[in-house]
Amino acid sequence: MNENFEQCLKCTVCTVYCPVVPVNTDFPGPKQAGPDGERYRLKAGLFYDDTLKYCLNCKRCEVACPSGILIGDIIQKAKMKYGPQKTKLRDAMLAETDFMGSVATVFAPIANPVLAARPVKAVMDSVLKIDHRRTFPKYSGQKFVTWFRKNMAAGQEKYPKKAVYFHGCYVNYNYPALGKDLVAVMNALGYGISLIDGEKCCGTALIANAMGKRALRQARHNVKAIESASDAGRLPVISTSSTCSFTIRDEYPHVLGVDNGKIRENVSLAVKFIYSLVENGEVKLVFKPGYRSKVAYHAPCHMEKLGWNIFSEELLKMIPGLDLTVLDSNCCGIAGTYGFKKENYEKSQAIGKPLFDQIGKVAPDFIACDCETCKWQLEMSTPYKVKNPVTILAEALDLDATAKANNHQ
Amino acid sequence: MDNREFDVIVIGGGITGAGTARDCAMRGLKVLLVERMDIATGATGRNHGLLHSGARYAVTDMESAEECIRENMILRKIARHCVEETDGFFITLPEDDLGYQATFAAACNAAGIKAEIIDPGLARRIEPSVNPDLIGAVRVPDGAVDPFRLCAANVMDAKLHGAKVLVYSVVTRIMKEGDTVKGIEVLDTRSGQKSEYYAPITVNAGGIWGNAIAEMAGAHINMFPAKGSLLIFEHRVNNVVINRCRKPANADILVPGDTVSVLGTTSTKIPFEECDGVRVTADEVDLLISEGEKLAPALADTRILRAYAGVRPLVATDDDPSGRSISRGIVLLDHESRDGIRGFVSITGGKLMTYRLMGEWTADLVCKKLGVSQACRTAEVPLPGSEPVSMEKEPKKKIFAKAETGRHGGLASRIRHENELQNSLVCECENVTVGEIEYAEDNLDVNNLVDLRRRTRFGMGVCQGELCACRAAGLLKKAHRCSDEAMDDLKAFIEERWKGLYPVNWGAAMRENEYTQWVYSGMCGFGEYDTEPTE
Structure with a gap:
């Protein structure tokens, strides 16, 4: 129990x-x-x-519960144990991020316009029940992993310290720029980055779509891969996605019953890791003079469940010239693959409305957020761009001066 | 005939009285059933809810064992909605004598109880909560039976066959002419009115209180009240009944019943004065837990919902005034031949499992006395609600719809779900809707919140009335004629819940009780609670 x-x-x-x-009376x-x-x-x-x-x-229920009950876990496990054992094609397509990503990145020049084309969206809507109003994340022409191996891997040995990067599907297939920012910032702080051989999707979408067996296989694989990449948990493992970190740390043992004991403590988020380095005086940050931006920070639900949104907020506050508004705690409504499903679209947008409204009132230059699916939702539902705090850091830091201040190069 | 004249008066609305009333009514007799409180308030509602296979008695009391297995098979047919066919294990632990297992299984099979010695590993796979150290297991056709439902179904069927039922009616006098019992004087405790009813035969089916009723008629039955305490666990720990394969002892039965598991019992002789308002003591709770965790180790850290106790009406055989020779079988006393009191019969002893047979024997005797030659049909004719209903995996169907079908069987179709209000949950833990409460109040003789609980499981879940009691108090339109009555009833209900919570008030239960107190003291203005439950 x-x-x-x-x-x-x-x-x-x-x-x-x-x-x-509040938006769906069918849900008890x-x-x-x-x-x-x-x-x-x-x-x-x-x-x-x-x-x-x-x-x-x-997991907002779990954050609220005064008795520490893992309510979300109970529900996910019940779906896997007692729910329909057959997965719909649509759900599998949404959940199998590695498969879809690998195919789509190869054909990115075709896949992106096709996925955005109206007739295609109409077919996806009527046949697959993927809502036509949804904007699909664009696929990148080159995977992050390919870029890293070609351009960066060889140079990482020269840094005095080491960290392992769990990039996740989004960085790999859709938005390698975030991974590039992470490598740049960590290098400037004196950390060489290595990737995880055979990294697979963390499996959060498989869990949410009740594809328990697939999720379990992926979790077991990742734990082994992370163990070997991190020297059995001795090296820090950082990610730029709050949900990837949360899934590996908590969903693996709680929902899937996978023992991650060796690595759990060292699996972290880049913002938390960097904040701790600064706080302990291990690294110095040198910012560009004249940086100016007005930022609204949205804490993703899984970030709140981790209790780590404070690290993103505090890190952003360190940036001179950054005017930060921390948005009220609200769910944006997309919840990974949930909002893509036709039957959930209206509800998804209704859930996010208070957040969208508040962002409109703040009228920031851009939104800061640690989650990729929140980013899709907010970029589709508000006129503002969403940046990961690591990207904001990369833009605000004088990377050369930071590298010098940290005594290398 | 006058509406105060009957063929037979049955005193006691427990399962024995209800079964006797049904049997007599089905044989065409004009029956009056009188109960001092609500139906099933005595020992009927205060036991394990075990559908005995009879295995427990096989070694020591072959006759009881044979009765049990026969009635067990009959109840599966006539009371489908009250019975859950779980099977049972009799487990042997390392400290028990494994040699007893063969004796036990042989005795069971001789009594007609299918007992199969199975591999301990198989037992662990079938019932993962069972003590993994077990060295032997025998599978028997035990099950679970809901005594409230069973009693209510018998009362309902008695009424359908023309019986009149008076609840909250105390027998204040047994009227005799010479040596002949002519009828009873009854006090309606709600209206305060006294009435007289007449019948050529009066049946005393008062359980342990039948002792006092017999005295009123001038007869003496040598009875010994024995308190048995039980614990209810928060959720189902086991799905198969677990017993110890040894001579019956304390806390050696764990029964899965509806949403909970029930562990019991203890056995302590108590004086008659203590039969009303028995309490579960701290020592009994300790004993139950320490013995119970040997059946299923998970019990040691499973939340306990409440504790309760019942009083067994043990009867000493007539030839043994010392009371050492206790009969566990059915005791049917014809006071005419025994004491020279005509028109008076006592039915006692026995157990929940054999209620139907007790009713049959009693009705046979009543019919013989009245010169009626109708045969018993209670073993063949199903009780209302027993009609087969589908309980398939239907993910689209609401939990409450499945839960009420589980509770009311075929009669659940009479519950109205015509609007949003009727679909709204009153009791969230046990999935009781406004519609079900309306049905219960209209059809099942509900006079207050505690009665409602026995008919629906409202307030029997984890929160023990915390969320639902105040909601339900606002719904009982007929029972509560004004808001003051509703408030008084609500207070009484919360006090009744507290009585069972008090002996297990620690950990999660204590937090829950604190929270309940905030709700009722702080929001409903009940003032402070007494620390100890009041009677």
């Missing part, structure tokens, strides 16, 4: 904090779907309720 569901006081604060409940909320439903499912699996599919797996 590691989800601890019997500690439930029935106080219902989880349901108050659930972003789905985390209390009933989680601890209440679990008692019935323990009695007999036939008490499984289809409405569990409306759960975003945002």
Whole structure:
């Protein structure tokens, strides 16, 4: 009983904090779907309720719970154990990020305009039930991994310290620029970067789409790969995606039952890692003079679950000339693949509305956020660009001066 | 006939009285059933809810074992909606004598109880919660039975066959003419009115309270009240009944019942004065936990929902005034031949499992006395609600719809879900809707919140009334004629819940109780609670 569901006081604060409940009356909320439903499912699996599919797996219920119950985990596990055992083609396409990414990057010049074309969107909408109003993330022509191996890998040995980078699917297939920023910043801080041989998608989308067996295989593979890349957890493993970090650290052991004990403590986010280096006086940051920007920071739900949004905020505050507004805690509504599904589109946008409205009022130059799917949602639903705090850091830092200040090159 | 005159009066609305009333009514007799409180308030509602296979008695009491397995098979047919066919294990632990297992299995099979010795590894796979150290396991056709539902179904069927049922009606006098019992005087505790009812035969089916009823008629039954305490765990720990394969002892049965698991029992003789308002003591709780975790180690750290106790009506055989020779079988006393009191019969002893047979024997005797020659049909005719219903995996169907089908069987189709209000949950833990509460109040003799709980499982879940009691208090339109009555009933309900929570008030339960107190003291204005439960 590691989800601890019997500690439930029935106080219902989880349901108050659930972003789905106010927009979807079919969803009974985390209390009933989680601890209440679990008692019935323990009695007999036939008490499984289809409405569990409306759960975003945002984990806001877990953050709210005063009893430390892993409500989101209970729901994800129930979906895998008692839910439909056949995966829809659409869900598989959305969840199999590595497969789709590998194919699409090769054909990026074709794939991007095709995915954006109206007739194609109409077909995807009617056949696959992927909402036509959704903007697809663009695929990159060159994978991050290919770029790194060609241009950067050889030079990494010269740095005195080492860190392992878990780039994730988004950096690899869609937005290598973020990975390039990460390498630049870490190099300036004196850290050589290495990648993880055979890194696979963390599996968050597989979990959310109840593809438990696939997720389990990927988790086992990644834990082994990370163990060997990090010298059995002795090297820091950093990522630029709050959800990748969260999945590897917490979903692997809690939802999939995969032992990540050797690596968990060293799997971190770049912002947290860099903040700690600065805080401990291990590195110095030298910023460009005259940097100016007005930034609204949105903390992704999984970042809040990790409790790490403070690191992004504090790091951004270190940048002179950066005018920071921390947005109210709200879910943006996309929740990975959830918002792409036709049946969820309206609800997804309704969930995000308070956040979109607040961003409109702040009218920033751009939005800061640690999550790629929040980025898609916010860029589609507001007129503003979204940048990862690492990218903002790369833009604001005088990288050469920082490298010098950290006594190398 | 006058509406105060009956063929037979049955005193006691427990399962024995209900089963007797149903049997008599089905044989065409005009029946009055009288209960001092609600139905199933005594020992009927205060046991394991175990559908005994009889295996427990096979070695020591072959007759009881044979009765049990026969009735077990009958209940599976006539009360499908009250029964869950879980099977049971009798496990042997390293400290037990494994040699006993063969004796046990042989005795079971001789009694007609299919007992199969299985590999301990197989037992662990079938029931993962079982103590993994077990060295032997015997599988028997045990199951779970919901005594509230079973009793209510018998009462309902008795009424469908013309019986009149009076609840909250205390027998204040047994009226006799010479040596003949003519009828009873009854006090309606809600209205305060006294009434007289007449019948040529009065049946005493009062359980442990039947002792006092017999005294009223001038007869003496040598009864010994034995308190048995039980614990309810927060959720199902096991899906197969787990027993110890040894001579019956304390806390050696763990029964999965509805959404919970029930562990029991202890056995302590108590004085008659303590039969009303028995308490579970700290020592009993400790004993139950320490013995129970030998059945299923998970019990040691599973949240306990509440503790409760019932009083077994043990009867000493008539030829043994010392009371040492206790009969666990059915005791049917014809006071005419025994004490020279005509028109008076006592049915006692026995157990939940054999209620139908007790009813049959009693009705046979009543019919013989009345010169009626109708045969018993209770073993063949299913109880209302027992009609086969589909309980398939239907992910589109709401949990509450499945839960109410589980509770009311075929009668669940009468629950109205015509609007959003009727689909709204009152009790979230046990999935009881406004529609189900309306159905219960209209059809199932609900006079207050505690009655409602017995009919629906409202308030029986994890929060023990924290969220649902105040909601339900606002819904009982007929039982509560004004808001003051609703408030008084709500207070009584919360106090009744507290009584079972008090003995296990630690950990998560204590946090829950604190929270409940904030809700009811702070929001509903109930003032402070007494630390100790009040009667």
